[in-house]
Amino acid sequence: MSTEPVLKITGLRAGYGQTPILQGIELDIRSGEIVSLIGRNGVGKTTILRCLMGQLPASAGSVQFKGRDITRLAPDARARLGIGYVPQGREVFPRLTVEENLYVGRLIGGPQGRKHADLVYRYFPRLQERRRQAAGTMSGGEQQQLAIGRALIGNPSLILLDEPSEGVQPSIVQMICETLRAIRDELGSTVLFVEQNLDTIMALGERAYVIEKGRVVRHIGAGEISDSEVVRRSLLI
Ligand SMILES: Nc1ncnc2c1ncn2[C@@H]1O[C@H](COP(=O)(O)OP(=O)(O)OP(=O)(O)O)[C@@H](O)[C@H]1O
Numbered sequence: 001m002s003t004e005p006v007l008k009i010t011g012l013r014a015g016y017g018q019t020p021i022l023q024g025i026e027l028d029i030r031s032g033e034i035v036s037l038i039g040r041n042g043v044g045k046t047t048i049l050r051c052l053m054g055q056l057p058a059s060a061g062s063v064q065f066k067g068r069d070i071t072r073l074a075p076d077a078r079a080r081l082g083i084g085y086v087p088q089g090r091e092v093f094p095r096l097t098v099e100e101n102l103y104v105g106r107l108i109g110g111p112q113g114r115k116h117a118d119l120v121y122r123y124f125p126r127l128q129e130r131r132r133q134a135a136g137t138m139s140g141g142e143q144q145q146l147a148i149g150r151a152l153i154g155n156p157s158l159i160l161l162d163e164p165s166e167g168v169q170p171s172i173v174q175m176i177c178e179t180l181r182a183i184r185d186e187l188g189s190t191v192l193f194v195e196q197n198l199d200t201i202m203a204l205g206e207r208a209y210v211i212e213k214g215r216v217v218r219h220i221g222a223g224e225i226s227d228s229e230v231v232r233r234s235l236l237i
């Protein structure tokens with residue numbers, strides 16, 4: 001694992017209309033790390049990811065990805081640079097099949113798309129079995145695998161996930177966590193995920209940033225992340 005910062009967020013501010021939400025977010029993620037953003041409902045976790053993806057403009061501060069300032073880049077340009085996004089609630093296209101949903105991700109993956117489709121099916125064999133099924137008819141866990149697959153097919157070096165455990169049964173959450181770790185180990189990806197579920201935070205994350213009212217209020221390092229009391233207390237901040 002290298003110590004190169006893959007993502008560096010400095011003084012990030014953003015909001016909706018006149019309402020400020022992010023009040024100067026600071027965080028740093030090195031290549032190959034798996035890090036979580038945790039905190040109660042409405043503290044700004046999704047807003048951080050939307051800002052990282054370029055779906056919401058920053059009003060101040062900066063986002064650096066692999067040493068490059070991407071603060072003003074459009075979402076598609078960020079995707080092409082290697083940032084994959086698995087949004088909260090998954091947002092798969094319900095009437096399209098699994099294969100067609102993945103094709104949307106392939107548009108970002110370019111000529112390598114075919115190879116990456118094979119990779120997605122290798123990590124999530126369930127998707128291959130269901131490849132001609134309409135995504136909207138699948139279970140929450142299958143849709144979550146599809147949403148991750150759709151991001152993965154663009155060959156991202158940084159994967160952003162927003163509450164991957166939401167609406168997914170525990171055994172499938174566990175499988176998804178193991179698969180994300182395998183993806184990191186084998187492909188060298190960096191993972192930043194938002195989560196409120198204690199088991200998922202501890203099963204997947206190597207450290208965590210606690211968010212409250214649009215700020216990072218605490219960091220839980222590698223030495224503390226396996227202490228369920230520390231993590232539980234942080235979720236109640
Ligand atoms: N499109 C929007 N327009 C106006 N306000 C919004 C919008 N989206 C979110 N907000 C507000 O911004 C704040 C932060 O929302 P955000 O979705 O980032 O929180 P979150 O931490 O992801 O919450 P949750 O855990 O419920 O997903 C909340 O007060 C929310 O009501």
Ligand SMILES: [Mg+2]
Nearest residue numbers: 045046047088
């Ligand atoms: Mg959210």
